[in-house]
């Protein structure tokens with residue numbers, strides 16, 4: 001399979017925060033943001049693989065800044081690295097100031113998707129070739145994050161987490 005660039009999977013979802021999507025402080029409910037990120041990230045993974053994709057794990061979420069009712073929220077998702085059947089997707093969340101139009105980063109997250117066939121069995125995905133400095137940074141750290149996720153899920157032994165161990169040696 002020919003390698004693809006992260007930019008080919010870029011997915012941008014822009015939407016408002018409505019009253020039914022807020023918590024008692026009138027800020028966006030965390031679960032609603034998780035769902036928006038999942039939708040954008042799954043489209044990015046599908047664009048990279050051109051396959052059915054399923055969410056395998058949510059590796060990291062940082063709710064750094066509350067997002068208030070009425071805000072315009074943009075969720076940007078891009079595949080940062082592909083492995084055999086799995087893809088790491090980075091999600092950046094931006095809030096747009098109504099008057100200036102300036103965007104502020106509110107949140108970020110990292111999800112893992114797996115490409116599957118019609119029966120739900122994992123299938124191979126194209127390799128990825130990062131281009132920008134940020135894409136290269138994210139690509140290089142992705143194996144470490146994959147090992148951490150597998151370790152936390154009890155799917156590998158600590159002795160197999162070679163990239164993680166190397167951090168502490």
Ligand SMILES: CC(=O)SCCNC(=O)CCNC(=O)[C@H](O)C(C)(C)COP(=O)(O)OP(=O)(O)OC[C@H]1O[C@@H](n2cnc3c(N)ncnc32)[C@H](O)[C@@H]1OP(=O)(O)O
Pocket residue numbers: 054055056057082083084085086087112114116120121122146149150153155
């Ligand atoms: C329950 C829900 O509704 S969650 C929301 C929607 N998601 C789903 O329905 C997915 C349900 N889960 C599944 O279908 C399966 O567990 C799958 C397809 C994700 C994985 O299937 P498995 O039989 O475990 O396959 P396998 O062990 O070969 O793993 C497939 C890939 O997923 C990766 N993977 C599996 N679990 C994780 C995890 N927790 N973190 C990171 N990567 C993971 C594996 O490393 C492997 O990657 P690779 O092929 O790139 O090396």
